Amino acid sequence: MAFHTDMSSYTSINQDFEPLMLKLRELLNYFFSLSVPVKLLYIFAFYTVFFTLIYIPIRFVYRAYFDPLSKIPGPKWVLISGSYNKLYWDVLPGKGYGELHSYILKLHQQYGHIVRTGPRWVAINDIELYQEVYKVNSRFAKNPHFYNHPIGNESVAELVNIHEAADRRAAYNPYFSKQAIRKFEEPIQEKVSYFLDRIEAVGDKIPLDRAFRCLMADVITTYSYGKNADALSHPEFHPDVLLAFSVALGSLGFQNTFPITVTCLEWLLDHGLPRFLLPRPVKNTVRFVEECRDIIMALKGKYSKGEKDVHTIFAETFEDDEKSGRKALTYRQLQQDAVLIFSAGADTTAHGLTTLVYHLVQNPHIEEMLLNELKGIMPSPTSEITETVADGLPILTAVIKETLRISQGIPSCLPRDVPAGGVDFLGYHLPATTTLQFPAFTYHNSPDIFPDPTKWDPTRWLVGDTREMEKYWIPFGRGSRICLGLNLAWSELLVTSARLVRRFEMGFAEDFKHEDMEWKAVFIPVTKGRLSIWVKRREE
Numbered sequence: 088m089a090f091h092t093d094m095s096s097y098t099s100i101n102q103d104f105e106p107l108m109l110k111l112r113e114l115l116n117y118f119f120s121l122s123v124p125v126k127l128l129y130i131f132a133f134y135t136v137f138f139t140l141i142y143i144p145i146r147f148v149y150r151a152y153f154d155p156l157s158k159i160p161g162p163k164w165v166l167i168s169g170s171y172n173k174l175y176w177d178v179l180p181g182k183g184y185g186e187l188h189s190y191i192l193k194l195h196q197q198y199g200h201i202v203r204t205g206p207r208w209v210a211i212n213d214i215e216l217y218q219e220v221y222k223v224n225s226r227f228a229k230n231p232h233f234y235n236h237p238i239g240n241e242s243v244a245e246l247v248n249i250h251e252a253a254d255r256r257a258a259y260n261p262y263f264s265k266q267a268i269r270k271f272e273e274p275i276q277e278k279v280s281y282f283l284d285r286i287e288a289v290g291d292k293i294p295l296d297r298a299f300r301c302l303m304a305d306v307i308t309t310y311s312y313g314k315n316a317d318a319l320s321h322p323e324f325h326p327d328v329l330l331a332f333s334v335a336l337g338s339l340g341f342q343n344t345f346p347i348t349v350t351c352l353e354w355l356l357d358h359g360l361p362r363f364l365l366p367r368p369v370k371n372t373v374r375f376v377e378e379c380r381d382i383i384m385a386l387k388g389k390y391s392k393g394e395k396d397v398h399t400i401f402a403e404t405f406e407d408d409e410k411s412g413r414k415a416l417t418y419r420q421l422q423q424d425a426v427l428i429f430s431a432g433a434d435t436t437a438h439g440l441t442t443l444v445y446h447l448v449q450n451p452h453i454e455e456m457l458l459n460e461l462k463g464i465m466p467s468p469t470s471e472i473t474e475t476v477a478d479g480l481p482i483l484t485a486v487i488k489e490t491l492r493i494s495q496g497i498p499s500c501l502p503r504d505v506p507a508g509g510v511d512f513l514g515y516h517l518p519a520t521t522t523l524q525f526p527a528f529t530y531h532n533s534p535d536i537f538p539d540p541t542k543w544d545p546t547r548w549l550v551g552d553t554r555e556m557e558k559y560w561i562p563f564g565r566g567s568r569i570c571l572g573l574n575l576a577w578s579e580l581l582v583t584s585a586r587l588v589r590r591f592e593m594g595f596a597e598d599f600k601h602e603d604m605e606w607k608a609v610f611i612p613v614t615k616g617r618l619s620i621w622v623k624r625r626e627e
């Protein structure tokens with residue numbers, strides 16, 4: 088069979104393209120003749136136009152209509168860019184900053200129990216599914232993009248590998264059991280006594296939120312490192328160490344989005360960058376991290392010489408554990424855990440106590456109920472109360488539970504990833520690596536479970552069957568990654584609030600403004616301003 092080719096058509100196509108090719112060649116010649124900066128400018132302009140007019144719109148259409156998650160309801164704007172979402176909620180100052188939890192609550196009210204909140208993010212409002220995801224030995228691991236801050240990505244809280252995390256926690260768990268904390272009661276009582284004396288001496292315009300932070304910092308450092316940070320003796324309750332910690336906390340979103348900046352800073356410091364060139368907050372933060380590291384390394388040195396007289400929760404991490412096969416922690420892991428335990432132990436509990444006093448002052452009838460309960464056990468305003476006794480008091484327990492519900496514990500989303508094989512939730516298939524969000528804020532604000540949910544009302548815990556409320560009460564998280572310091576925090580909350588309320592009448596100071604108690608979620612809740620109060624010792 089013969090093939091007949093019509094060569095004349097090829098010739099005509101070539102002729103059609105010739106002017107175009109010539110134009111293109113001219114353009115290229117022109118481009119190569121430009122200086123380097125102008126060339127770079129052109130490249131930048133080309134990419135900008137390509138990304139905004141072609142890549143982003145095509146990707147958006149795919150995400151909105153063809154992606155496996157596209158059937159899940161939710162607003163469309165969140166699909167434009169995951170990176171932009173991160174900037175909007177965690178980095179850029181503005182309406183969104185620290186408010187993702189409340190946005191998610193609104194989305195549930197609008198779209199239902201499951202809602203798409205980003206290209207790969209799905210938020211869920213269903214307590215049975217929460218329990219499935221946050222259970223002991225769950226297959227849903229912590230999300231590696233969220234739990235990734237250069238200052239802590241090797242710490243126990245940011246370990247995303249389930250087995251590694253279980254191993255590390257096994258080293259710390261014995262120090263955080265109820266019995267272990269009870270053995271430590273004396274130093275807690277001592278520090279609470281000093282705290283009460285200090286605020287009594289100040290009397291008026293006490294920045295109580297800061298004083299609570301100092302108290303918690305002193306407890307956690309004594310408990311963890313066997314070394315008191317001595318924050319409470321600071322005249323304004325604002326020592327450098329806590330200032331540094333606030334800076335580190337405030338920069339978490341930035342660190343997470345631009346980790347390279349911290350890596351560069353570390354590299355520069357290791358290679359001789361003079362400290363005086365750093366702005367004061369950064370300098371303080373660097374010093375804070377280094378101090379935690381030095382304390383922990385000194386302890387390790389002592390332990391390796393057999394001097395084990397100092398109590399430290401790090402004892403099991405200094406050497407290999409032959410029985411379980413666990414390796415000793417590296418220098419960096421130890422440093423990061425030292426920083427983490429300090430930070431996890433100070434601000435969370437302090438924010439809870441701040442919220443407690445803020446509401447108690449506004450609800451004298453609850454204060455009266457609590458005081459009467461306490462008077463039955465603490466005969467004088469300066470009486471102490473043990474954790475064991477305090478733990479059985481119904482009104483005190485109700486006040487703390489309601490406070491942690493309102494103050495949220497950690498309001499951030501604490502995201503978990505769908506494991507290999509995907510899952511079917513609420514009628515939708517969620518493929519592996521979908522990131523699930525279950526902020527406590529959603530559950531603590533369920534109106535069917537907690538009627539009038541924004542109202543601080545401890546009496547709701549005192550009537551009828553509270554089992555359903557307990558299920559929805561998740562300030563410490565649940566499952567294998569539940570708060571490591573839960574028993575310590577509970578003990579601090581009980582003892583501090585009981586002794587504070589028994590000893591003092593309290594009121595807002597003249598300079599206090601309610602708007603100062605508005606908070607944003609910077610991982611944990613951070614209030615806009617100070618809880619400024621006066622205290623007066625109650626009569627015997």
Ligand code: HEM
Pocket residue numbers: 243244245252256307427428431432433435436439495496497501561562563564567568569570571572573575576
């Ligand atoms: C009222 C006080 C506290 C609250 C509401 C609270 C809340 C939480 C929550 C919700 C988590 C889970 C985070 C996640 O899933 O990523 C957590 C983890 C953790 N908490 Fe607390 N916490 C408190 C006090 C403390 C204290 C006093 C310590 C002291 C050691 C502590 C140490 C930790 C650690 C190390 C983790 C990480 C555990 C892991 O990832 O396996 N917390 N906390």
